[in-house]
Amino acid sequence: MTRVALPSPAFPPRAPEGAGNLRGSESFPDAAHHELANSQLRRNISNATHTIREKRLQVTGELPDWEQLRDSGSAIKTDVMNRLPELLEQFEAAVTARGGVVHWAQDAVEANEIVAGLVRETGSEEVIKVKSMATQEIGLNEHLESEGIRAYETDLAELIVQLGHDTPSHILVPAIHRNRSEIREIFLNEMADVDPHLDDDPASLAAAARRFLRHKFMTTPVAISGTNFGIAETGTLGVVESEGNGRMCLTMPQTLITVMGIEKIIPTYADLEVFLQLLPRSSTGERMNPYTSMWTGVTPEDGPQSFHLVLLDNGRTAALADKIGREALNCIRCSACLNVCPVYERTGGHAYGSTYPGPIGAVLTPQLAGMHGSHDPNSSLPFASSLCGACFDACPVKIDIPSLLVELRHQKVEQAAFGSEAAAMRAASIAMSSSGKFTVAQKAAGLGRLIAGKKGKISALPPPLSGWTDARDIPKPPKQTFRQWWGSAEGQREIADARRQAHE
Amino acid sequence: MRIALFATCIGDTMFPNAVKSTALLLTRLGHEVVFPPGQTCCGQMHVNTGYQPDALPLVENYVESFGDESIDAVVVPSGSCVGSVRHQHEVVASRYGTPRLCGQVETLKAKTYELSELLVDVLGVTDVGAYYPHRVTYHPTCHSLRMLRVGEKPLQLLRAVRDIDLVELPEADSCCGFGGTFALKNAETSTAMLADKIRNISGTSAEYCCASDSSCLMHIGGGMTRLQMGTQTVHLAEILASVEDHAGATA
Ligand code: SF4
Numbered sequence: 124m125t126r127v128a129l130p131s132p133a134f135p136p137r138a139p140e141g142a143g144n145l146r147g148s149e150s151f152p153d154a155a156h157h158e159l160a161n162s163q164l165r166r167n168i169s170n171a172t173h174t175i176r177e178k179r180l181q182v183t184g185e186l187p188d189w190e191q192l193r194d195s196g197s198a199i200k201t202d203v204m205n206r207l208p209e210l211l212e213q214f215e216a217a218v219t220a221r222g223g224v225v226h227w228a229q230d231a232v233e234a235n236e237i238v239a240g241l242v243r244e245t246g247s248e249e250v251i252k253v254k255s256m257a258t259q260e261i262g263l264n265e266h267l268e269s270e271g272i273r274a275y276e277t278d279l280a281e282l283i284v285q286l287g288h289d290t291p292s293h294i295l296v297p298a299i300h301r302n303r304s305e306i307r308e309i310f311l312n313e314m315a316d317v318d319p320h321l322d323d324d325p326a327s328l329a330a331a332a333r334r335f336l337r338h339k340f341m342t343t344p345v346a347i348s349g350t351n352f353g354i355a356e357t358g359t360l361g362v363v364e365s366e367g368n369g370r371m372c373l374t375m376p377q378t379l380i381t382v383m384g385i386e387k388i389i390p391t392y393a394d395l396e397v398f399l400q401l402l403p404r405s406s407t408g409e410r411m412n413p414y415t416s417m418w419t420g421v422t423p424e425d426g427p428q429s430f431h432l433v434l435l436d437n438g439r440t441a442a443l444a445d446k447i448g449r450e451a452l453n454c455i456r457c458s459a460c461l462n463v464c465p466v467y468e469r470t471g472g473h474a475y476g477s478t479y480p481g482p483i484g485a486v487l488t489p490q491l492a493g494m495h496g497s498h499d500p501n502s503s504l505p506f507a508s509s510l511c512g513a514c515f516d517a518c519p520v521k522i523d524i525p526s527l528l529v530e531l532r533h534q535k536v537e538q539a540a541f542g543s544e545a546a547a548m549r550a551a552s553i554a555m556s557s558s559g560k561f562t563v564a565q566k567a568a569g570l571g572r573l574i575a576g577k578k579g580k581i582s583a584l585p586p587p588l589s590g591w592t593d594a595r596d597i598p599k600p601p602k603q604t605f606r607q608w609w610g611s612a613e614g615q616r617e618i619a620d621a622r623r624q625a626h627e
Numbered sequence: 628m629r630i631a632l633f634a635t636c637i638g639d640t641m642f643p644n645a646v647k648s649t650a651l652l653l654t655r656l657g658h659e660v661v662f663p664p665g666q667t668c669c670g671q672m673h674v675n676t677g678y679q680p681d682a683l684p685l686v687e688n689y690v691e692s693f694g695d696e697s698i699d700a701v702v703v704p705s706g707s708c709v710g711s712v713r714h715q716h717e718v719v720a721s722r723y724g725t726p727r728l729c730g731q732v733e734t735l736k737a738k739t740y741e742l743s744e745l746l747v748d749v750l751g752v753t754d755v756g757a758y759y760p761h762r763v764t765y766h767p768t769c770h771s772l773r774m775l776r777v778g779e780k781p782l783q784l785l786r787a788v789r790d791i792d793l794v795e796l797p798e799a800d801s802c803c804g805f806g807g808t809f810a811l812k813n814a815e816t817s818t819a820m821l822a823d824k825i826r827n828i829s830g831t832s833a834e835y836c837c838a839s840d841s842s843c844l845m846h847i848g849g850g851m852t853r854l855q856m857g858t859q860t861v862h863l864a865e866i867l868a869s870v871e872d873h874a875g876a877t878a
Contacts, residue, residue: 151813152812152813152814152815152816155813155815155816156815159815159816159819165819465801465802465804465820466813466816466820469816469819469820470816503812505677506808506809506812506813507813507816508806508809509769509802509804509805509806509809509817509820510675510769510806510807510809511769511773511801511802511806512769512770512772512773512774513769513773513800513801513802515773516773526714529674529675529677529715532675532676532677533674533677533678533679534677535677536676536677536678537677544676545678548672548673548676548678548681549678549681551672551673551681552673552678552681552682552684552685553684555636555667555668555670555684555685555688556667556684556685556687556688557665557667557688558664558665558666558667558692561636561667561668565639565640568640568641580849580852582853587811588811590810590811590812590814591810591811591814591849593814593818594814594818594821594850594853595810595818595821595846595849595850595853596848596849596852596853597845597849598641598845598848598849598852600640600641601641601642601643601644603643604639604640604643605634605638605639605640605643605646605647606634606639606662606664608643608647609650609662614647617647617651618650618651618654618660621650621651621654621655622654622655624655625654625655625656625657626657
């Protein structure tokens with residue numbers, strides 16, 4: 124019998140390089156270096172995250188069944204990931220049955236082209252946008268700009284970022300790194316017809332933005348949104364927000380285009396009950412979000428008369444193919460993990476170089492876009508965590524982010540072990556594989572006593588250990604290791620004394 | 628009880644006083660403490676840095692060293708190493724080890740305890756008869772807090788210490804910034820976290836900052852000596868082993 128060589132199935136494609144915003148230009152430590160020096164940013168972020176943190180704890184503490192809700196959220200999402208293809212087909216059929224048009228986009232490039240083509244068909248050169256992570260991820264605004272189409276963000280914080288020629292630094296509060304006097308400056312410089320005497324009172328700033336946006340709502344025929352949830356059973360999409368600007372976009376224009384990551388599916392309408400409790404409490408610390416908008420296909424003579432849904436993969440199938448890493452796709456983008464993360468608190472979101480910052484970004488970004496060798500900035504993301512675990516405790520769908528980070532570190536090393544580090548780790552493994560070798564290594568550590576000298580501490584070491592001694596001393600290694608003491612006559616005498624005391 | 632002491636690589640080499648104190652304390656409480664000499668390291672650094680295959684020999688060495696059935700419990704004066712034994716050994720064993728190793732890992736996982744867990748949950752004591760006339764603030768390290776969920780146990784033990792002036796640490800549960808190789812790979816972010824931790828410690832005017840993880844204490848202490856702060860670090864075991872007549876291992 125001849126053997127037939129079957130080709131091994133190709134690994135699903137990752138998000139492509141060069142398109143979209145899933146890769147920064149520098150590694151996390153380098154980017155963090157710049158951000159850490161910005162004391163204004165540190166203060167803005169620390170104030171904002173501490174406020175949201177407190178509010179979140181308060182409102183989650185109110186619900187006696189909060190932990191069960193988290194379990195339910197986690198179970199629903201896990202089920203979704205396990206049967207995603209089937210649910211997506213059900214969803215597509217439901218959307219189509221209700222008059223929507225479904226497009227499938229393998230990656231950012233395809234999605235951008237589909238959306239630009241749809242806008243072009245309407246003849247409009249302007250679109251208004253509902254705040255959306257998916258369109259940030261694919262760099263849609265930039266692509267539309269290159270096609271001569273101007274996109275206006277209508278979420279206040281997103282508008283601030285856009286007018287400030289800046290990038291978002293938080294999932295939910297994209298302008299978290301800005302304070303109100305900075306915002307006033309941005310408005311004065313960038314908004315046409317703004318009152319030159321604008322002050323930095325939040326109400327005045329909001330009023331200025333409202334005037335600017337109202338005009339856009341009334342005149343722009345096309346809107347682009349993302350979605351928080353897509354319901355497979357009914358083909359319904361939903362957006363939750365605080366300002367109501369999204370609702371304006373979803374109802375006023377003639378054409379609505381929604382870009383949705385394929386992982387945003389939930390099976391049934393009833394599942395919303397769980398997520399509409401989990402999401403607002405986790406993200407803004409509110410019991411309910413002020414505006415929940417839902418739409419299903421097209422309703423004659425009410426709202427947009429043309430509805431397109433772009434289902435975006437962009438590395439999600441690749442993430443799903445990884446048994447352990449797929450848990451990250453359960454994320455509902457509440458940003459609770461960012462707000463409790465001590466690393467995010469110090470560096471802010473830009474250091475992560477991706478649309479998805481913070482702990483979940485450190486997990487999701489490398490999964491969607493891959494880690495191409497040691498020089499890929501995304502390779503540094505799994506290491507941008509002290510593994511303190513605060514994110515796991517905060518996550519409403521119980522994503523075990525620390526374990527996923529450890530898993531990704533493993534994958535990173537498997538794919539491209541760092542030269543000298545790998546050698547050091549191997550050496551340490553050998554040295555500690557038996558007590559005989561370990562005691563020899565301990566003697567070498569004892570050499571530290573020489574370096575420490577009379578000062579009793581070590582204050583300067585060569586790289587990479589200089590990272591430690593730039594800011595911290597190392598204590599002088601003690602004269603005697605524990606095992607030497609235990610094996611010594613003195614040690615045994617002390618233990619015998621202690622034993623006597625026990626019987627006294 | 629027959630309790631085996633896991634000194635941990637860093638405890639054995641750099642912080643023998645914390646390990647000695649653990650041994651003396653448990654002996655004084657009437658238990659038989661043994662030190663299996665084959666032991667070395669739990670492998671946490673390898674796993675957390677991404678080198679799981681290199682952790683396998685260390686996991687094997689751990690089960691060999693502590694596999695003796697006459698051992699009732701293994702005590703570790705380090706929360707993060709217990710976290711590694713409980714949550715990481717399984718991962719390494721199931722990926723690279725034999726089914727036999729997986730079984731041994733399961734057994735050992737169930738009887739490996741951090742010091743405060745052993746004292747409060749297993750031995751049922753909160754007052755160990757310690758005496759420590761100092762102003763102390765307690766930093767609950769992340770792994771003890773969130774991986775092991777030791778909760779109030781260390782504080783229960785500390786509150787029972789005679790003459791101690793225990794002061795609350797503001798923002799106690801925020802990470803000190805150590806995180807193993809994180810302190811090297813992201814040294815600047817780590818330092819920024821440490822700076823805030825030290826500011827909070829300094830605000831308490833404590834003489835000692837106490838924790839149950841030597842590595843976090845090395846990080847915090849290293850920052851404090853660099854700043855010539857005058858506050859020292861002390862391991863929980865050292866306070867608990869300290870008594871009026873016999874000054875304990877800390878004397
Ligand atoms: S990982 Fe969890 S906590 Fe973080 S944004 Fe996603 S759902 Fe929220």
